Amino acid sequence: MKKKLSNNIRDLLLDNKTGFFDKVFEVARQVPYGRVTSYGAIAKFLGTSKSARMVGWAMNQTHRCKSYVPAHRVVNRLGLLTGKHHFANENEMENLLKSEGVEVINDKIIDFSKHFWDPCKELI
DNA sequence: ATGCTGACGTCGC
DNA sequence: CGCGACGCCAGCA
Numbered sequence: 377m378k379k380k381l382s383n384n385i386r387d388l389l390l391d392n393k394t395g396f397f398d399k400v401f402e403v404a405r406q407v408p409y410g411r412v413t414s415y416g417a418i419a420k421f422l423g424t425s426k427s428a429r430m431v432g433w434a435m436n437q438t439h440r441c442k443s444y445v446p447a448h449r450v451v452n453r454l455g456l457l458t459g460k461h462h463f464a465n466e467n468e469m470e471n472l473l474k475s476e477g478v479e480v481i482n483d484k485i486i487d488f489s490k491h492f493w494d495p496c497k498e499l500i
Numbered sequence: 501a502t503g504c505t506g507a508c509g510t511c512g513c
Numbered sequence: 514c515g516c517g518a519c520g521c522c523a524g525c526a
Contacts, residue, residue, distance in 0.1 A: 396522090416509050419521090425509070427521045432507035437523095452508060459507030504526085511519080 384500060391424065396422070400434035401441050403495055410476040410484060411493035421495040436462055436479040447499040448472040455488030 384426055388402055403418050410465075415431040431450070438445040446468040452458045460483065461467040470480045479486040 403502070414509090419509080424521075425517090428510090428512095429506065429510035429521055429522080430508090433521095433523065435507055447507085450507080457507090464509060501526085502526105505524090506522105509520090511517105513515105 383456045396424070396427075396430065397434045399433050401438060401445050403499070404435070404438070404445050404447065404450055405443065406495070406499060407446055407493055410477045410478060410491070411457070412449045412451055412473070412478060413487070413493045413495060414451060416453050417494055417496065418450065421499065430460065435459060437477060446472075448492075449476075451485060451488075455485035457485070457494075466492075493495070 382436075385406065388399060399422055400418055402415075403421060408415050414428075415435075416425065416428040418431045419425050435445075435447045437452060438447045439498050447459065450459070450465070457463060457480065460466050463469050470483070473480050473485065476494040478491055484488065
């Protein structure tokens with residue numbers, strides 16, 4: 377199950393020429409509709425669990441990325457929408473999540489563990 | 501050139 | 514178990 381995309385990802389991760397940021401973009405792009413993940417999860421998946429901060433910084437560059445990156449599906453490990461201020465509008469992130477069926481109250485994702493999508497478990 | 505800051509997470513005390 | 518310190522590394526003053 378779900379092997380097709382995985383192979384692409386694995387090749388990407390094994391490619392040392394691929395920049396860390398591009399890897400972050402690529403992983404974030406694999407987050408399914410209506411699911412969410414965390415910066416730390418992506419960082420861990422990339423093998424640099426202590427670089428979660430850089431994942432967040434990478435999200436800041438997503439608007440420069442040519443392909444679309446669903447940055448709104450990436451939150452911190454508590455399910456808080458800490459990055460909402462970096463969207464065009466503050467409510468953009470929350471609205472996008474709600475439109476995907478993710479309930480958000482007071483910048484917090486309800487049933488975060490239920491919506492959580494762990495690349496380490498789901499993607500390999 | 502140097503030092504602080506930041507969409508975070510982990511480790512140590 | 515709560516809290517502070519550190520790591521990560523690209524931008525910016």
